[in-house]
Amino acid sequence: MGASLNEIKTKIASTKKTSQITGAMQMVSAAKLQKAESHAKAFQTYAEKVRKITTDLVSSDNEPAKNPMMIKREVKKTGYLVITSDRGLVGSYNSNILKSVISNIRKRHTNESEYTILALGGTGADFFKARNVKVSYVLRGLSDQPTFEEVRAIVTEAVEEYQAEEFDELYVCYNHHVNSLVSEARMEKMLPISFDEKGDEKASLVTFELEPDRETILNQLLPQYAESMIYGSIVDAKTAEHAAGMTAMRTATDNAHSVINDLTIQYNRARQASITQEITEIVAGASAL
Amino acid sequence: MSENVMTLQVITPAGVVYDHHANYITARTTNGEIGILPNMISTITGLEIDELKVSRPDDETHVDYIAVNGGIIEIKDSLVTIVADSAERNRDIDVSRAERAKIRAEKALEVAKAEKKSDEIKRVEVALHRALNRLNVSSHN
The missing domain is CATH 2.60.15.10 (F0F1 ATP synthase delta/epsilon subunit, N-terminal)
Incomplete structure (x- = not known):
């Protein structure tokens, strides 16, 4: 019974206030998560359509791809687009993704000149800067429901750097949202664009009338395709961020409640002890008379 | 059907x-x-x-x-x-927003032309084109 009654009382009050704040933050995150989920759903239809048109266009072509965005170059330098959050209080969300990126980079590269990093979100940018890793592009302050316009800057930057042969392949590293409790770190190859992995999709037998010609359309469509894929991962990552925030805040609130319970028991015991002591003193005083 | x-x-x-x-x-x-x-x-x-x-x-x-x-x-x-x-x-176009976008694009175009940045001029022209297009479409109400 080290602490005095008053000390325990203030502790209980302050923990209660903290739990109210974390409780409110949990609800805010929950609301944002719901919004982000519906946003991701709307985007899914777009991504599917772009993919379908691109496969329609590419599959009817028997010649090897000539477009620079589809040609596999010899890999001299790899770009990593790392998506993290801007603020903390999201549990293990950031450390998960950064850990997986670092271990992957260590496995694949021996030399620092073999890779470059594009950071989306302040936590990731600061993390790499603190470790003296070269970050070629930073985008901070993304809103909670990023619009296509907002992320266009970093997406276009990535696509342009690829086209300028700054790097020869691009991976996007982000947390994939599975459900509100689970997310998994993912590393996806975005560029060069390949359709090999979707071998189960039947090549359409319809021949298309192409105007003006295939190359021109591909030049317009492929950047749009790449942009939509990258934007898709950003939306996915944001959804995971809100889910992580919600879970972290729920855990914090639960912890606060258990701390308050313990403290209340401690407080009652201390009070009981002081009462007992008082009675003993009175009884002892009375019997001494 | x-x-x-x-x-x-x-x-x-x-x-x-x-x-x-x-x-x-x-x-x-x-x-x-x-x-x-x-x-x-x-x-x-x-x-x-x-x-x-x-x-x-x-x-x-x-x-x-x-x-x-x-x-x-x-x-x-x-x-x-x-x-x-x-x-x-x-019917979904926000006319006042499109108006503002147009004014912004026009100003940016002047700046870009004064500084003779050809990339910038191209980009702003596209933005202006978009705003004008939105205004044009909204006028069909």
Whole structure:
């Protein structure tokens, strides 16, 4: 019974206030998560359509791809687009993704000149800067429901750097949202664009009338395709961020409640002890008379 | 459903903007204006920043206008799909926002021209074109 009654009382009050704040933050995150989920759903239809048109266009072509965005170059330098959050209080969300990126980079590269990093979100940018890793592009302050316009800057930057042969392949590293409790770190190859992995999709037998010609359309469509894929991962990552925030805040609130319970028991015991002591003193005083 | 009807879907990253039957569509592609009728040959082509005119089978006199910011149009089995960065129906356009975008683009264009940055000029011109297109489409109300 080290602490005095008053000390325990203030502790209980302050923990209660903290739990109210974390409780409110949990609800805010929950609301944002719901919004982000519906946003991701709307985007899914777009991504599917772009993919379908691109496969329609590419599959009817028997010649090897000539477009620079589809040609596999010899890999001299790899770009990593790392998506993290801007603020903390999201549990293990950031450390998960950064850990997986670092271990992957260590496995694949021996030399620092073999890779470059594009950071989306302040936590990731600061993390790499603190470790003296070269970050070629930073985008901070993304809103909670990023619009296509907002992320266009970093997406276009990535696509342009690829086209300028700054790097020869691009991976996007982000947390994939599975459900509100689970997310998994993912590393996806975005560029060069390949359709090999979707071998189960039947090549359409319809021949298309192409105007003006295939190359021109591909030049317009492929950047749009790449942009939509990258934007898709950003939306996915944001959804995971809100889910992580919600879970972290729920855990914090639960912890606060258990701390308050313990403290209340401690407080009652201390009070009981002081009462007992008082009675003993009175009884002892009375019997001494 | 009668034979001479096609479906038009306009899809953007923000979701499906337009999903209706249509019996005639006019669009401006990179190669010039085209009219699309049901059962047309399968086509894929790029679109300009311009308006899309759609006449629907349920009302002969009514025409829907949609502002499209570029994108790709695919026509296949009487299903017309347009994927674009952004697109708005005339009734959904926020006129005051479009006005502001136009003024902003005009100012930026002057600055860019004064500084003679050709990339910047091109980009601002596209932005201005988009704003003008939105205003133009919204005037069809």
